[in-house]
Amino acid sequence: MDSFPASIRFELGVYVDIFVKWLYTNFGDFFDAVSSVVLWLMVNIENILLWLPWWSVLIIVLLLGWRFVSPIAGAIFALMLVLVGSFGYWDHMLYTLAIVMASVVISLVIGIPIGILMAYSTHAQSVMRPILDFMQTMPSLVYLIPAILFFGLGKVPGVFATTIYAIPPVIRLTDMGIRQVSKEMVEAAVSFGSSSWDILTKVQLPQALPAIMAGINQTTMMAISMVVIASMIGVKGLGMEVLIGIQRIDVGRGFEAGLGIVIIAIIMDRISQGVANRFKIPS
């Protein structure tokens, strides 16, 4: 057999390593600062969730489901959570919820401005498009590597990896939503002497809101789908339980935890879709 010549060797990986090390030595302080902000956010969300009595969580979910989906859906959501609790996974579920919420919040804070920038500048769009495509086709596992490098193990790299994985939809849909706003509407606003800020906040963002809400929904779903993978770098929660189930070939345990994730996904999907529908603009 004629195999590929060993003499043709380009060690891209080495250069990537060098680059990452360079980043780390030069921007170490920056990563530390980011790390403490993310940690602060995570810890606070976790603490609030853990502080809530279990029945109040049920009531909140019941009411949200009632209001944004349907009364029956609200009741079903609450029962589903009772099921997760009965598996003994209540706290794990809250940990998972916390990392998802933190990642979504960070995704919005970073993603919406980037989306706006892309909508305003075709240049920015042509730079960002391939990056987003790249991010979405990259196996999610790969994000763990820079996450560990920059932030070590634990919650912060978990949030980091989850955010990178989950952020593209909200960016894309913000961009698309703003570009879709009717030209005449924007011109009407301009003709009344609106400032650029007026145009953005009084016309473009409100008009793009349904698209942005759809982006938030997708971003949330992607964040949830990342939790098992994030558990590999030490993120506590349902994902970790699935992972342990796999490692110990404990099908029962893995199944229970997996079902817990599915339940969270269903509830968050339905409720965020219900909220998004509220923002639909009649046309």
Add this chain to the structure above:
Amino acid sequence: MPVKIEVKNLTKIFGKHPKSILDKVNQGWSKEKVLAETGHTVGIRNASFQVHEGEVFVIMGLSGSGKSTLIRCLNLLNKPTSGEIYVDGENILDYDKKQLKKFRQEKLAMVFQHFGLLSHRTVIGNVEYGLEVRKVPREERLSIARQAIANAGLAGWEDKMPNELSGGMQQRVGLARALANDPDILLMDEPFSALDPLIRRDMQYDLMELQSQLQKTIVFITHDINEAFKIGDRVAVMKDGVIEQIGTPEELLDAPESEYIENFVRDIDRSKVYQAKHVMFKTTVLVTIKQGLKTALNEMKTNGISSVFVVDSERRLQGIITIDDTVAAIKEGKTLRDILRDDFFTTDTEASLQDLIPKATDTKYPLAVIDENNKLLGLISRVSVLSALV
């Protein structure tokens, strides 16, 4: 009337490097040639005109003739390639960003063909928009907006969303939004083109009604010559980015300067353009109420007419007398007052011939044209009404 807007040698070219094409356009390259050889589109070529204060200035032309491009230059939604635009004597092209914003906020407002309403805002949310960007306090702008909505005939619809309204109502919101700002100048780009003919007629009527109260300076675009002639004080006809002729509807009808314009005016319904003032004749053959029947009879006989209008010393119309009645009255010893008749028709100077047709066919006397004080300005013979139609 003072000049409100003056446009001088305005040229607008669309494309990557419009300025570089300017010379070629000025040399008279045709629109097609410019497009084929440089990829640029000539929107407007060297347009000059004035709009007077309180005037309804209509810009008319076929699709693609540059009407929208022109009106959009007036609030700089389009940036002219060359030329000058003076509004109240100031060249708006010299404005910096802040001045332009103020100019758009205070001087003029635009009404769009497809309304351009903000679909995420209620009716009142739309109408208050212009005031909102001017930072008018909330209470004040809501009360102005409410009034503007009421004036547009939409009271009670304040909290509806635009999509819940019919097209005609949506455009009323567009108009209310523009007027809420109390601009000097209204720019209207085919505001009624998207509406049904019947609604359109109502809107035209309402606009004219509104204009008679508000006396705004209006630049109005249409491709419908009937609409242009109905509401325009003066009409500019555009073709391929060039203003071919500017004039009053009568001037365009009577002396079209090109075949293009002739073709336009050919199918116009003249009875809608001509007004009472265009066909009336001033008469001296009148009888004053103090004069005797004999004088009246004599007047009719010498002029060969069978009836004559009677006025008072200030020429205010009192009635009409016929020759038969006069002869009979003289025999019976009656006075002029005894035989005054009032079964004639009056009209004001603005009435269109169209409106006079039923009157002209329904009477045997001439129509009397009077002013608001009942003063007789002139007469319209029945024949002239009916013959102006052909």
